[in-house]
Each structure stands twice: as structure tokens, then as C-alpha cells.
Amino acid sequence: MVPDARDAARPRPNVVLILADDMGFSDVGCYGGEIGTPNIDSLAESGVRCTQFYNTARCSPSRASLLTGLHPHQTGVAELVDNDGPGGYPGSLNERCATVAEVLRAAGYRTSMTGKWHLSNEREQPDASWPTRRGFDSFWGTIGGAGSYFQPTTLHDGETPIRIDDLDPDFYYTDEIGARAAASVSAAAADQRPFFAYVAFTAPHWPLHAKESDLAEVRGRFDAGWDELRRQRRQRQLESGICCEDATVDDRDPEVPAWPDEPDQAWQLERMEAYAAQVRAMDRAVGRVLQALDDSGVRDQTMIIFLSDNGGCAEGLSAEPEAAQRFRGNRLIIPPSAPDGSPMKVGNSPDIHPGTADTYTSYGRAWANLSNTPFRLYKRWVHEGGIATPLIISWPAGELRAGSLLDPPHQLTDLVPTVLDAVGADPLTERDGRQLPSLPGVSMLDALRGGYAVDHDLYWEHIGNQAVRCGRWKLVREDDGPWELYDLGSDRSERHDLSASHTERVRAMATRWQQWADSVGVIPRDQVLESRARMAPQPL
Structure with a gap:
């Protein structure tokens, strides 16, 4: 990829890639939310907001696609980081892909990573899938996925484990990610080489752990309840152009009661306040990174990308004794006890109040439905609620259309080509003499500058859920259920299934999906489950 004459005269831009974890489409202010995210919103003011950008519906596969430019099935991480055996996915980033x-x-950049990796099934002993062995000069963060914000497990500095007992009493993971990422940016800027910094938060993924100061800032903000707040978010989206006026908007999830009928309103408000406090903390940490760029004098020459790895998460954590005990036994996720030595309180129950270090709770389906306004369904599904993400790209010196919206649809496979286009670098074509797959995505750079957007089909598969988008049409189904067809030009919330009246279109799009699935190595869901069952310990 050769930069044009205009770009060749410029210094190569720095790249800061910021990823939120389990945050819904409408949670940040510039996408309609009321939580309060001034630092992230400032990126939208100086950059471009994408209205139809997509992730892959789950944390690990989104990270794999984001960092490699490939579909997750090509990378070995198509579900999570468990090894499903010879008939499934290995759950670790394989050698048949190259990270950005x-x-x-290889192009002369200094590279760093801070935060959550979640691309290795080996979370304690360094192997070829760890960040320090996949292109990052420095790494500080967690190898595994969800974990305590006060006592994170699998925490490493490079390849050296950090013991929970060695953490500062005031340690809070989101703040520490922000501080260390900012320090890394400052050091890289002083080195006077272009740099790539990957900042991967765990916020606002469960558990609901929040600092009291952040909770104080959001108390009372959600008292109107999820129905009214969803209406208000939709209205702000309409006013800002995030949601087209002629698009239908999904109603409240039918499994969620109307707010006046909710019997535990006080507890429900505590849950959303803790979630919002986590988002606020993340925004503050983003601000710290932005300040480091400003203080170093490199903000204008830095491409900053912000997005989330999947839609809002409706996962519940059971408080039933047997289920809670099984969860407590997972030492790679949950610490053995709270910092004061008290036992962990696990599960969603009105008698477990979220926020403190001795709890493990989530915010639930009703608030996730708010987070995903105006869509339905959630993380894990490939309906819009599972895969639609805010995407903001800011690069003051890059001639982007500052403050504008980009409507053409794109997905994660388009981000690596966009970055390489911006820096004038070519993708790696081989590793250890083995040919690497070509990148399937397209660069968004010209479109971000107000030019032509490349029209291309988009594809998804996750835990059997399947979808393909061709222009305004989207074909989608849940596992082995029937295909549903939606015209997203007038029905972005997927309320009106048109499959019965467009049978030829359904057939043609289903054929395209299968051809894509075969080309990237999608393994049939039943085969994955059979292989996983064979790998499970057998009873004595």
C-alpha cells in the first residue's frame, strides 16, 4: 500500500486504539446516552462518528478481528479462549495471522498495549499467543477476560505475573489502565518515533465494581426508569442523526417488565448506577490518555479510534448456591476473597448490593436493553443489538470531516486496512515462510475524508448465530432457526421480517453466507459442541 503524494509529505501518524468492553451502542453521550462521557464525546467533535459500524458480538473474537483484520474464525479465536479440541477452535491466536x-x-513503529488481552487459552505461562510475542514492545494488563477491578487476576507486567497482594490498597483497574497507557504514550512521544498504543479496558464488563466517587456522580441519573430513558436516548439519536427518522425503533424487550411494574426499583437503580460509574471511570481514563497526547504535542498527528467489542450484555449471574460456588471456584476470574478477607458475594439478587470489591454482579437484561437503544437483542447475538457499536475516529491532521457522521456500513475487518492506509504500510504476507491470508476488509480512509465509501458485503457467525449484510438488506438467524430478512434502510431495529415475501433474495444471500463461511473456516456449531464434550473431564 503506497501513500499518495499528499500523505508522503507528512510524518506518519501515531495510532491509539481504545476498546471498551461490553458497552452498548447508546451509552456514550455522542450516541445518545445520559451517563456523561465528555472525553469520548470530544473525540466525536474533532473526528467522525460511524452510525453503522459492527463488531463480532463477543469479546475475544472481536479482539482477534480488530487486531488482525481477519474474520475471527481465521485466527483460532472464534468463540472464547477455551480449547475446544481437534474438532473445534483452539481458543488462542494462531500463527496464520499477523497482528497490526x-x-x-516492522514498519518502524513503537508498540505498546495496556489492559485486557483475552486471546490466549494459556493464561498463566507465556506462549506464542501472548501480546509480548505478537508484536507489542511492552504490555501491562490481564491475559484473561472478566475479573475484579480491585483485585484482577492474570495481571502481568510483560510476562511477569503481578500478585494481588502486591497491589496498592487504592488500586482500581480502569484508573491504572489510563495512567499506564498515558505514561506509555508520553514515553513513546519522547522517543520521536511513530507509535501504536492499544488501550483495552475491561469497563464496563461485569462485575459491577465502582469507586464511591464515581457512584456519587451518577446517583439519581436513572430514576426515570428504563422505559423513559430509552425514549430519551432515541430522541437524542434522532436529533443528532445517529438514528434515521424513517427507521423503526425497537420497543422494550418483551421479557423486561415496564418500569412501574418492577418490584425492586431501588436495587435495579443501584445496578445501573454501578454500570454507569464504570463507564464514567473509563471516560476519565480516556481523558488521561488524551491529556498525555496534548502535553506531548502529538495530538494532531495521532489517529485515535474508539469502539466497543460487542453490544450491551444481558448475561445474568446466578445467586443460586451451586452456581455461585462454581463461579467462585474459577480462580482465573474471581479472587478467593475480598481485600478485607471476607467471602465473595456472587450473583444478581436484591440482597447483594453492587459496587464493592466483595461482590460479583451484573446489570441485567433490562438495562442492557437501554444500552442498546434503538436495537433488540444483545451480546452473543448477531442481530443489531449484539453487533452494532459506536465507532469514533479522530485525527486532526488527517483531513477527516470533523464532527461529521459516516453512514455506510463497515465492520472490524475494515479497521486494519484503514490504519495501514493512514500510515502507508503494507500488511505482512508471510510468517516463518508460511503465506498469510489476504485481508478481506476495505480502507475507510477516503470515506472518513468525505470521499467514496466502498460498497462491500459484511458477514458474521458466532456460536451458530449467522448473518450477512448486502447493502441495505440483512439476512440473520439465531443458531439453527429460520432465516430472517430485514431492510435496514427503513427498519434498522429488525422489527419486520420480510423473508416470506423475498424468498429468492433469502436464498441468494444464504448462499453467499455459506460460501463465505466455507472460505474462512467456520466450523458447524454442532461439531464444536461435540468436540468440546469430548474434551470435558469424564466422571470417574
Whole structure:
């Protein structure tokens, strides 16, 4: 990829890639939310907001696609980080892909990562899938996925484990990610080489752990309840152009009661306040990184990308004794006890109040439905609620259309080509003599500058859920259920299934999906489950 004459005269831009975890489409202010995210919103003021950008519906596969530019099935991480055996996915980043960090380091960039990796099934002993061996000069963060914000497990500095007992009494993971990412940016700027910084938060993924100061800032903000707040978010989206006026908007999830009928309103408000406090903390940490860029004098020459790895999460954590005990036994996720030595209180129950270090709770389906306004369904599904993400790209010196919206649809496979286009680098074509797959995505750079957007089909598969988008049409189904067809040009919330009246279109799009699935190595869901069952310990 050769930059044009205009770009060749410029210094190569720095790249800061910021990823939120389990945050819904409408939670940040510039996408309609009321939580309060001034630092993230400032990126929208200086950059471009994408209205139809998509992730892959789950944390690990989204990270795999985001960092490699490939579909997750090509990388070995198509579900989570468990090894499903010879008939399934290995759950670790394989050697048949190159990360953007590897590409940029080969191009002379200094590379760093801070935060959540979640691309290795080996979370304690360093192997070839760890960030330090996939292109990052430095790494500080967690190898595993969800974990305590006060006592994170699998925490490492490079490849050296950090013991929970060695953490500062005031330690809070989101704040520490922000501080260390900012320090890394400052050091890289002083080195006077272009740099790539990957900042991967765990916020606002469960558990609901929040600092009291952040909770104080959001108390009372959600008292109107999820129905009214959803209406208000939709209205702000309409006013800002995030949601087209002629698009239908999904109603409240039918499994969620109307707010006046909710019997535990006080507890429900506590849950959303803790979630919002986590988002606020993340926004503050983003602000710290932005301040480091400003203080170093490199903000204008830095491409900053912000997005989330999947839609809002409706997962519940059971408080039933047997289920809670099984969860407590997972030492790679949950610490053995709270910092004061008290036992962990696990599960969603009105008698477990979220926020403190001795709890493990989530915010539930009703608030996730708010987070995903105006869509339905959630993380894990490939309906819009599972895969639609806010995407903001800011690059003051990059001639982007500052403050504008980009409507053409794109997905994660388009981000690596966009970054490489911006820096004038070519993708790696081989590793250890083995040919690497070509990148399937397209660069968004010209469109971000107000030019032509490349029209291309988009594809998804996750835990059997399948979808393909061709222009305004989207074909989608849940596992082995029937295909549903939606015209997203007038029905972005997927309320009106048109499959019965467009049978030829359904057939043609289903054929395209299968051809894509075969080309990227999608493994049939029943085969994955059979292989996983064979790998499970057998009873004595």
C-alpha cells in the first residue's frame, strides 16, 4: 500500500486504539446516552462518528478481528479462549495471522498495549499467543477476560505475573489502565518515533465494581426508569442523526417488565448506577490518555479510534448456591476473597448490593436493553443489538470531516486496512515462510475524508448465530432457526421480517453466507459442541 503524494509529505501518524468492553451502542453521550462521557464525546467533535459500524458480538473474537483484520474464525479465536479440541477452535491466536502491532513494528513503529488481552487459552505461562510475542514492545494488563477491578487476576507486567497482594490498597483497574497507557504514550512521544498504543479496558464488563466517587456522580441519573430513558436516548439519536427518522425503533424487550411494574426499583437503580460509574471511570481514563497526547504535542498527528467489542450484555449471574460456588471456584476470574478477607458475594439478587470489591454482579437484561437503544437483542447475538457499536475516529491532521457522521456500513475487518492506509504500510504476507491470508476488509480512509465509501458485503457467525449484510438488506438467524430478512434502510431495529415475501433474495444471500463461511473456516456449531464434550473431564 503506497501513500499518495499528499500523505508522503507528512510524518506518519501515531495510532491509539481504545476498546471498551461490553458497552452498548447508546451509552456514550455522542450516541445518545445520559451517563456523561465528555472525553469520548470530544473525540466525536474533532473526528467522525460511524452510525453503522459492527463488531463480532463477543469479546475475544472481536479482539482477534480488530487486531488482525481477519474474520475471527481465521485466527483460532472464534468463540472464547477455551480449547475446544481437534474438532473445534483452539481458543488462542494462531500463527496464520499477523497482528497490526506486528505490522506496525516492522514498519518502524513503537508498540505498546495496556489492559485486557483475552486471546490466549494459556493464561498463566507465556506462549506464542501472548501480546509480548505478537508484536507489542511492552504490555501491562490481564491475559484473561472478566475479573475484579480491585483485585484482577492474570495481571502481568510483560510476562511477569503481578500478585494481588502486591497491589496498592487504592488500586482500581480502569484508573491504572489510563495512567499506564498515558505514561506509555508520553514515553513513546519522547522517543520521536511513530507509535501504536492499544488501550483495552475491561469497563464496563461485569462485575459491577465502582469507586464511591464515581457512584456519587451518577446517583439519581436513572430514576426515570428504563422505559423513559430509552425514549430519551432515541430522541437524542434522532436529533443528532445517529438514528434515521424513517427507521423503526425497537420497543422494550418483551421479557423486561415496564418500569412501574418492577418490584425492586431501588436495587435495579443501584445496578445501573454501578454500570454507569464504570463507564464514567473509563471516560476519565480516556481523558488521561488524551491529556498525555496534548502535553506531548502529538495530538494532531495521532489517529485515535474508539469502539466497543460487542453490544450491551444481558448475561445474568446466578445467586443460586451451586452456581455461585462454581463461579467462585474459577480462580482465573474471581479472587478467593475480598481485600478485607471476607467471602465473595456472587450473583444478581436484591440482597447483594453492587459496587464493592466483595461482590460479583451484573446489570441485567433490562438495562442492557437501554444500552442498546434503538436495537433488540444483545451480546452473543448477531442481530443489531449484539453487533452494532459506536465507532469514533479522530485525527486532526488527517483531513477527516470533523464532527461529521459516516453512514455506510463497515465492520472490524475494515479497521486494519484503514490504519495501514493512514500510515502507508503494507500488511505482512508471510510468517516463518508460511503465506498469510489476504485481508478481506476495505480502507475507510477516503470515506472518513468525505470521499467514496466502498460498497462491500459484511458477514458474521458466532456460536451458530449467522448473518450477512448486502447493502441495505440483512439476512440473520439465531443458531439453527429460520432465516430472517430485514431492510435496514427503513427498519434498522429488525422489527419486520420480510423473508416470506423475498424468498429468492433469502436464498441468494444464504448462499453467499455459506460460501463465505466455507472460505474462512467456520466450523458447524454442532461439531464444536461435540468436540468440546469430548474434551470435558469424564466422571470417574
